[in-house]
Amino acid sequence: MGAHHHGPAKGLSRWLFTTNHKDIGTMYLWFSFAMFILGGAFAMIIRAELFQPGMQLVEPAFFNQMTTLHGLVMVFGAIMPSFVGLANWMIPMMIGAPDMALPRMNNWSFWILPPAFLILASTLFMEGGAPNFGWTFYAPLSTTYAPPSVTYFIFSIHVLGLSSIMGSINIIATVMNMRAPGMTYMKMPLFVWTWLITAFLLVAVMPVLAGAVTMMLMDIHFGTSFFSAAGGGDPVLFQHIFWFFGHPEVYIIILPAFGVVSQIIPAFSRKPLFGYDSMVYATASIAFLSFVVWAHHMYTVGMPVAGELFFMYATMLIAVPTGVKVFNWVTTMWRGAMTFETPMLFCMGFLVLFTIGGFTGLMLSIAPADFQYHDSYFVVAHFHYVMVAGAVFSMSAAVYYWLPKWCGRMYNETMGKTHFWISFIGFNITFFPQHFVGLAGMPRRIPDYALQFADFNMLSSIGAFIYGASQILFLYNVIATIVAGKPTSDEKTWDGAEGLEWTVATPAPYHTFETPPQVK
Amino acid sequence: MLRVSSNPVLDTVVKLVTTAVLMFAFVFVVMVPLYDVLCDALGINGKTSGQAYTAVQAGVDESRTITIQFVATNNEGMPWEFGPSVTRMLVHPGASNDTVFHARNPLPRPMVAQAIPSVSPSRAAAYFHKTECFCFNQQPLDGETATEMPLQFIVDRDLPADIKTITLSYTMFDVTDMVGGAVAAR
Numbered sequence: 001m002g003a004h005h006h007g008p009a010k011g012l013s014r015w016l017f018t019t020n021h022k023d024i025g026t027m028y029l030w031f032s033f034a035m036f037i038l039g040g041a042f043a044m045i046i047r048a049e050l051f052q053p054g055m056q057l058v059e060p061a062f063f064n065q066m067t068t069l070h071g072l073v074m075v076f077g078a079i080m081p082s083f084v085g086l087a088n089w090m091i092p093m094m095i096g097a098p099d100m101a102l103p104r105m106n107n108w109s110f111w112i113l114p115p116a117f118l119i120l121a122s123t124l125f126m127e128g129g130a131p132n133f134g135w136t137f138y139a140p141l142s143t144t145y146a147p148p149s150v151t152y153f154i155f156s157i158h159v160l161g162l163s164s165i166m167g168s169i170n171i172i173a174t175v176m177n178m179r180a181p182g183m184t185y186m187k188m189p190l191f192v193w194t195w196l197i198t199a200f201l202l203v204a205v206m207p208v209l210a211g212a213v214t215m216m217l218m219d220i221h222f223g224t225s226f227f228s229a230a231g232g233g234d235p236v237l238f239q240h241i242f243w244f245f246g247h248p249e250v251y252i253i254i255l256p257a258f259g260v261v262s263q264i265i266p267a268f269s270r271k272p273l274f275g276y277d278s279m280v281y282a283t284a285s286i287a288f289l290s291f292v293v294w295a296h297h298m299y300t301v302g303m304p305v306a307g308e309l310f311f312m313y314a315t316m317l318i319a320v321p322t323g324v325k326v327f328n329w330v331t332t333m334w335r336g337a338m339t340f341e342t343p344m345l346f347c348m349g350f351l352v353l354f355t356i357g358g359f360t361g362l363m364l365s366i367a368p369a370d371f372q373y374h375d376s377y378f379v380v381a382h383f384h385y386v387m388v389a390g391a392v393f394s395m396s397a398a399v400y401y402w403l404p405k406w407c408g409r410m411y412n413e414t415m416g417k418t419h420f421w422i423s424f425i426g427f428n429i430t431f432f433p434q435h436f437v438g439l440a441g442m443p444r445r446i447p448d449y450a451l452q453f454a455d456f457n458m459l460s461s462i463g464a465f466i467y468g469a470s471q472i473l474f475l476y477n478v479i480a481t482i483v484a485g486k487p488t489s490d491e492k493t494w495d496g497a498e499g500l501e502w503t504v505a506t507p508a509p510y511h512t513f514e515t516p517p518q519v520k
Numbered sequence: 521m522l523r524v525s526s527n528p529v530l531d532t533v534v535k536l537v538t539t540a541v542l543m544f545a546f547v548f549v550v551m552v553p554l555y556d557v558l559c560d561a562l563g564i565n566g567k568t569s570g571q572a573y574t575a576v577q578a579g580v581d582e583s584r585t586i587t588i589q590f591v592a593t594n595n596e597g598m599p600w601e602f603g604p605s606v607t608r609m610l611v612h613p614g615a616s617n618d619t620v621f622h623a624r625n626p627l628p629r630p631m632v633a634q635a636i637p638s639v640s641p642s643r644a645a646a647y648f649h650k651t652e653c654f655c656f657n658q659q660p661l662d663g664e665t666a667t668e669m670p671l672q673f674i675v676d677r678d679l680p681a682d683i684k685t686i687t688l689s690y691t692m693f694d695v696t697d698m699v700g701g702a703v704a705a706r
């Protein structure tokens with residue numbers, strides 16, 4: 001290691017001006033957790049209102065603002081930044097690089113995020129209220145009928161899109177140029193691979209999202225008619241553009257999660273990942289296919305039958321590489337010397353629940369059947385199985401797995417396992433019944449519902465409160481670890497863990513791999 | 521591979537920024553026009569052509585009779601009285617047909633309106649040719665006056681055999697306040 005180290009600067013300026021990938025990673029992780037709590041608070045309001053039929057707590061107009069902000073904050077504020085934070089912390093350490101390729105841009109891509117979300121959150125206090133048109137902001141709801149705050153919403157989408165693009169350029173530049181000698185592409189840890197592919201997806205589709213909101217802005221303020229039928233435009237065009245971004249976006253959310261799980265399952269099975277090559281190819285094919293399936297979100301807009309069929313078969317095709325992945329994870333565990341520490345528990349939870357979400361996805365992909373499922377709670381159940389039990393569970397697993405390396409202290413295993421079990425049970429109580437109410441016809445995004453859905457909704461709400469509470473336990477466990485966890489200086493926290501990040505000291509020093517390691 | 525800079529990181533960055541900018545442009549210069557072209561060509565969404573059709577073959581297929589239904593709706597906030605003069609017509613493919621829609625502006629001020637057509641089943645849109653339509657242009661109307669608006673159309677002889685009824689629906693939009701009035705008619 002280099003002879004003269006610069007430690008972190010002191011005080012607030014350390015965080016404001018830092019170009020250190022670990023500092024920036026830490027800020028991303030804390031920021032995303034704060035957004036997770038904020039988005040979670042919105043969800044609690046939604047579930048409290050839905051606890052019983054009839055209007056209970058909030059006005060319908062406010063309810064709509066809650067569903068909209070919940071979705072936006074969770075997708076763009078909680079899940080995406082959390083994985084960017086993980087990428088910042090882990091990618092340089094996994095490929096033997098001293099830092100990210102573009103440290104200053106890295107600082108910018110983080111620091112423009114909090115203002116973007118501050119603006120988004122501040123719309124709640126504006127005249128006419130916050131955006132109320134759903135996280136998918138379909139025109140004309142988001143143009144002709146939008147509250148005045150939509151302009152601020154558009155601005156915040158622009159800014160957070162820019163942040164994502166800068167973050168992904170940085171990740172690609174790092175992975176392509178900063179690998180240690182001997183770290184060939186096909187030796188990279190899967191987390192690095194999945195993030196590399198995710199970053200390409202982001203560079204390709206974030207500008208499309210920016211284009212969509214720019215058109216909204218022009219329709220609202222500059223008299224164009226991209227989405228207005230009166231002027232020769234078409235609201236359906238909005239949906240095509242949005243989902244051309246939106247479907248790759250769901251894979252942007254899940255691919256890094258796949259990467260995490262592919263790191264952790266081998267560690268606790270004490271076996272190398274089964275089918276490494278096929279994992280890489282499966283990830284790449286999922287990414288590729290994600291560009292040609294977008295209209296499965298729009299089966300009901302009146303597409304020609306040929307279109308319905310094309311998008312139906314293309315969507316079903318994605319289940320093949322996804323199935324390859326699930327098969328490989330299960331096979332990795334087969335006859336492994338498995339143990340079930342908290343990270344592994346979360347990965348097992350991921351595996352079971354994500355697979356359920358994949359199956360409901362397949363049900364939804366059947367165009368004629370989707371006419372029944374579309375815009376019902378069945379869809380809500382589907383995407384929470386893939387996004388919460390997929391992305392959020394894997395993120396929890398990642399935090400428990402790498403936290404000892406980050407701070408040199410061990411978390412409380414009992415509390416971690418308790419967090420897992422409460423999450424797992426709470427999650428299923430919340431979302432499993434939503435399959436049934438959805439199939440029985442309960443539409444999504446409504447503040448009130450028919451009486452026959454009352455029992456399942458109450459159950460859902462109870463589950464949501466349990467799940468929400470378990471995250472407080474998580475926060476407590478993480479803080480308690482950082483402040484007073486049992487110190488550990490083992491380079492390898494987990495005996496089965498492999499990878500360069502486990503060859504550096506614990507806690508990871510401020511600067512690592514200033515002289516590149518030799519990878520054999 | 522193409523190198524734009526001898527600094528490999530810069531090289532990567534330049535390429536990626538270019539990609540992002542191109543994708544942004546792609547939305548405007550490819551997706552939007554492509555969507556319009558596809559909708560026009562395939563009659564997706566029940567969109568009919570925005571241009572007058574010039575009749576090619578004159579032969580009338582007397583063996584088939586197609587029911588044409590007319591529907592008129594006002595968009596939200598549009599105060600005009602607007603409707604077809606007949607709600608149903610029986611026509612032969614290949615024959616030219618005329619009808620009128622009537623409109624009245626009940627407000628004391630002049631207004632401009634735009635009618636947006638849609639054909640159902642959408643598969644029929646490509647076979648429904650309008651040789652003249654009030655929807656090709658904006659319709660200005662003085663306050664408290666009424667007008668008759670002509671529609672002339674031909675149902676294509678190649679209309680798929682299973683289509684027996686075509687519904688043509690118009691939605692009338694108030695475009696008085698639309699900036700510049702740059703409106704592409706449909």
Ligand code: HEM
Nearest residue numbers: 250253254296297319358361362364365374375383386387
């Ligand atoms: C086997 C894989 C998958 C298939 C076949 C699939 C299929 C579908 C289909 C057909 C819909 C549209 C349902 C409707 O609106 O009627 C849908 C909705 C959705 N899916 Fe998936 N999906 C899969 C995986 C995922 C993953 C991995 C994620 C994210 C991590 C995801 C997130 C979503 C979201 C967020 C929606 C709802 C969007 C909205 O309307 O708000 N899906 N899925």
Ligand SMILES: [Cu+2]
Nearest residue numbers: 247250296297
């Ligand atoms: Cu999708």
